[in-house]
Amino acid sequence: DADVTQTPRNRITKTGKRIMLECSQTKGHDRMYWYRQDPGLGLRLIYYSFDVKDINKGEISDGYSVSRQAQAKFSLSLESAIPNQTALYFCATSETPDRAPRELFFGEGSRLTVL
Amino acid sequence: RKEVEQDPGPFNVPEGATVAFNCTYSNSASQSFFWYRQDCRKEPKLLMSVYSSGNEDGRFTAQLNRASQYISLLIRDSKLSDSATYLCVVKRTDYKLSFGAGTTVTVRA
Numbered sequence: 001d002a003d004v005t006q007t008p009r010n011r012i013t014k015t016g017k018r019i020m021l022e023c024s025q026t027k028g029h030d031r032m033y034w035y036r037q038d039p040g041l042g043l044r045l046i047y048y049s050f051d052v053k054d055i056n057k058g059e060i061s062d063g064y065s066v067s068r069q070a071q072a073k074f075s076l077s078l079e080s081a082i083p084n085q086t087a088l089y090f091c092a093t094s095e096t097p098d099r100a101p102r103e104l105f106f107g108e109g110s111r112l113t114v115l
Numbered sequence: 116r117k118e119v120e121q122d123p124g125p126f127n128v129p130e131g132a133t134v135a136f137n138c139t140y141s142n143s144a145s146q147s148f149f150w151y152r153q154d155c156r157k158e159p160k161l162l163m164s165v166y167s168s169g170n171e172d173g174r175f176t177a178q179l180n181r182a183s184q185y186i187s188l189l190i191r192d193s194k195l196s197d198s199a200t201y202l203c204v205v206k207r208t209d210y211k212l213s214f215g216a217g218t219t220v221t222v223r224a
Contacts, residue, residue, distance in 0.1 A: 035214075042119060042202070042214030043159070058211075090158060102147070104212070106158035 003027045006091050006107035014115050019078040021110045023091030031094045032074040033104065034058075034066060036087040043090065049074055081114040088112075116141050119205050121215040128193050128222055135189040136218045138203030147206040148179055148186045152199045153217065159202055162188075193222045 004025045013019055023032065030051050035043040035058075045058030047066040055066060063085060065077045078085055091107040121138045128134045140148075148165035163170065165177040165186050176189040190197055203215035 040123070040216055042117075042216045044214075045211060102149075102164070103161045104159075106160070108158050109156075 002108060004091055004093055004105055004107035006089075006110045008110060009108065010111045012113045012115065013081055015080075015082055017081050017114075019081050019112065021076045021089055021091075021112070023074045023076070023107055025072050025091075025093045025105075025107075027093055027095070027105060028071075029093035029095040029105070030071065032068065033092040033094070034064075034074070034076045035090045035092060036060070037090060037109075038087050046076065046089075078112075081112075083114045086112060086114045117215075118142060118207070118213040119203055119215040121201075121203050121218045123216060123218060125219040125221050128220070130193055130195060130222055130224055132193050132222075133189065133191050134193055134220055134222075135187060136201070136220075137185045137187045138215050138218075139183075139185045140203075140205045140213075141184070142205070142207060143181075143184060144208045145205045146208065148177075149204040149206075149212075150175075150177060150186075150188050151202040151204055151214075153202055154199050162201070190220070193220075195222050195224060198222045 007022045033048040034046040037043050044060050049068045067075050089110045092104040150162040151159040152162040153159040163172045165179050169178045174191045178187045198221050200217040200219045202217045205213045
């Protein structure tokens with residue numbers, strides 16, 4: 001089983017719908033991240049969390065919200081999906097004790113299509 | 116200007132060939148550098164860190180040129196299994212990571 005699990009893996013939805021992408025990890029890492037990947041662009045950070053009580057906006061947080069329900073769970077919500085949120089979404093974790101992430105461990109991705 | 120820029124390729128090479136490609140970064144204060152590998156429709160995985168003096172990991176060699184602000188990856192004796200997209204990753208001064216869009220390598224039999 002994957003150490004970082006994302007659900008759903010694929011989702012097609014309509015404009016205006018609320019969508020939640022869930023991420024759970026068994027690596028015991030404190031730090032969790034949500035990224036999106038679009039063709040021709042690098043991964044872009046949406047939100048990150050260094051522990052259960054810590055939530056931080058990334059580069060492109062508008063239109064998204066997150067919840068860190070437990071150390072192992074970090075969910076991403078699109079309150080009212082729009083077509084330009086069509087992308088491949090990755091959850092990631094890291095364990096670095098200092099402020100500097102080294103290796104990120106990614107989930108398998110959630111492909112979201114907004115019609 | 117993008118923080119991290121890569122030639123998207125694709126680089127099409129025969130098995131056994133050597134292939135090399137670069138990544139440029141815009142912030143001269145960037146601290147650390149990495150190569151990640153991403154197979155088609157899969158998640159990125161760390162391939163190797165890039166050290167100031169250059170480093171090797173088997174058939175893979177990474178170099179850093181701080182003066183010209185680029186890093187490079189060289190793959191020797193290419194295997195079919197090396198076909199992937201290689202992501203250049205730079206750790207910024209705020210400790211966040213900036214990802215390049217990737218360079219696609221296709222190794223043909």
